[in-house]
Amino acid sequence: MSIAPYQGPSVFGYETDMPLRRAAQISVHTSPLATLGGADAGGMNVYIRELACHLAQAGLPIDIFTRRTDAETPEVRAICPDVNVITIDAGPPEQLSKTDLFPYLPEFAEQMALYSLRAGVRYDVVHAHYWLSGWVAELAKRYWDAPYVQMFHTTAHMKNAVAAAADRETDLRLNVEKRLLTLANGIIAANPDERADLIWRMGVPTEKICTIPPGVDLGVFQPLDRAACRVELGLGLAEKVVLFVGRIDPIKGIDTLVDAAAVLDSSGSRPTFVIVGGDLDSDGAPIGPLAHVAQSIDARGVASSFRLVGSQPQDRLPVFYSAADVTAVPSRYESFGLVAVESLACGTPVVASRAGGLRFTIDEGATGFLVKPQSAPALASGIEAILTDEGLRGDMSANARRSVERYDWSSIARQVMHVYGRLAEGHRAHFCSGYDVFAMTGSD
Numbered sequence: 514m515s516i517a518p519y520q521g522p523s524v525f526g527y528e529t530d531m532p533l534r535r536a537a538q539i540s541v542h543t544s545p546l547a548t549l550g551g552a553d554a555g556g557m558n559v560y561i562r563e564l565a566c567h568l569a570q571a572g573l574p575i576d577i578f579t580r581r582t583d584a585e586t587p588e589v590r591a592i593c594p595d596v597n598v599i600t601i602d603a604g605p606p607e608q609l610s611k612t613d614l615f616p617y618l619p620e621f622a623e624q625m626a627l628y629s630l631r632a633g634v635r636y637d638v639v640h641a642h643y644w645l646s647g648w649v650a651e652l653a654k655r656y657w658d659a660p661y662v663q664m665f666h667t668t669a670h671m672k673n674a675v676a677a678a679a680d681r682e683t684d685l686r687l688n689v690e691k692r693l694l695t696l697a698n699g700i701i702a703a704n705p706d707e708r709a710d711l712i713w714r715m716g717v718p719t720e721k722i723c724t725i726p727p728g729v730d731l732g733v734f735q736p737l738d739r740a741a742c743r744v745e746l747g748l749g750l751a752e753k754v755v756l757f758v759g760r761i762d763p764i765k766g767i768d769t770l771v772d773a774a775a776v777l778d779s780s781g782s783r784p785t786f787v788i789v790g791g792d793l794d795s796d797g798a799p800i801g802p803l804a805h806v807a808q809s810i811d812a813r814g815v816a817s818s819f820r821l822v823g824s825q826p827q828d829r830l831p832v833f834y835s836a837a838d839v840t841a842v843p844s845r846y847e848s849f850g851l852v853a854v855e856s857l858a859c860g861t862p863v864v865a866s867r868a869g870g871l872r873f874t875i876d877e878g879a880t881g882f883l884v885k886p887q888s889a890p891a892l893a894s895g896i897e898a899i900l901t902d903e904g905l906r907g908d909m910s911a912n913a914r915r916s917v918e919r920y921d922w923s924s925i926a927r928q929v930m931h932v933y934g935r936l937a938e939g940h941r942a943h944f945c946s947g948y949d950v951f952a953m954t955g956s957d
């Protein structure tokens with residue numbers, strides 16, 4: 514089926530000469546409305562939702578396009594003022610694995626274009642998340658005369674560098690990502706590491722990339738009364754508590770955390786590990802990937818140290834962060850690592866892998882420790898250093914909140930808006946705002 518390129522009626526403020534009147538975000542494989550902490554719903558979902566709502570607050574209405582995975586989902590749902598999630602029919606209305614989605618992308622692009630025709634809207638800029646959506650944004654150029662900016666969130670190239678053989682990404686993904694580097698009108702990297710990789714190893718011209726990290730809602734993530742939070746979670750006031758929050762995915766390095774628990778157990782210090790993320794059945798028993806984690810915890814003989822509480826709504830997480838002595842982020846790779854920043858915003862130090870964005874958000878020795886990825890002894894010793902030194906923990910906690918104020922959403926959204934504006938005005942290079950969040954850390 515072919516339709517003429519969309520010109521669009523003069524509606525929704527199109528009478529004005531403003532270059533930026535409405536933007537589209539594309540997130541094919543996962544919706545900003547999905548339950549967080551499952552296999553495919555985490556930081557990117559939070560990022561898309563928060564960015565859209567903050568851009569809309571600043572005056573730019575946003576439509577977010579995602580694939581239908583459930584026959585009952587309404588076509589249009591508002592998630593905050595001036596932000597709609599549009600559910601697109603492409604492929605069977607059920608969960609499909611990311612690797613099975615590629616053949617449905619042309620249909621997705623076509624249905625997106627038909628939606629915009631029916632609704633009488635057009636977009637001045639398109640923001641694609643993850644490689645699948647980048648391909649859709651490229652296909653949508655047949656219908657929409659709008660530039661697109663690509664955010665990878667992770668690249669196959671960087672993931673494969675740390676993944677076990679069985680978890681390696683496909684050649685299809687590798688090849689599509691390579692193509693998108695040239696096809697996209699602009700690229701946003703989440704941290705200086707990702708930017709450097711894209712420039713030096715993948716050959717992207719520097720003038721096409723801006724580095725803008727995700728933001729964090731500092732109103733939601735703030736320190737709460739520790740004792741009250743512990744009572745609420747059934748944790749003892751004197752207990753040493755290590756928190757993990759995240760998707761249950763091999764990239765998150767939860768196997769290293771389990772091994773670190775065994776190291777700590779054999780050295781006599783036995784903190785409680787609270788694991789937030791993954792699924793429980795109606796009796797509270799772990800299922801899916803979390804069941805595998807439970808098996809490895811049993812196999813290491815440390816089951817009595819672990820509490821698997823399943824995924825939690827995000828607005829409940831400040832209670833967990835505030836109750837913990839330290840948050841562990843043992844990821845093999847992390848594009849940004851929202852969990853680390855959320856924890857710091859709640860005043861809780863972080864021990865994290867020296868990987869990806871984590872290297873730029875944790876101030877070594879001042880707000881936590883960075884340790885060698887996939888090293889249980891290194892992780893255990895970082896955790897122990899904080900658990901056994903109340904003075905150090907107190908100092909880190911006092912520094913933590915201030916260190917993440919630069920991730921405030923209003924400033925991050927302003928920088929993204931600047932990129933959109935330059936793209937919509939026709940610029941194809943040098944569209945960054947000139948403000949560098951990471952320059953403030955002094956770690957690059």
Ligand code: UDP
Binds near residue numbers: 555791823828855
């Ligand atoms: N999250 C949540 N509930 C959970 C687990 C995770 O709300 O049970 C949220 C968490 O607050 C964070 C995001 O999911 O905002 C995970 O983001 P991160 O960047 O740490 O990891 P990613 O999922 O992008 O790999």
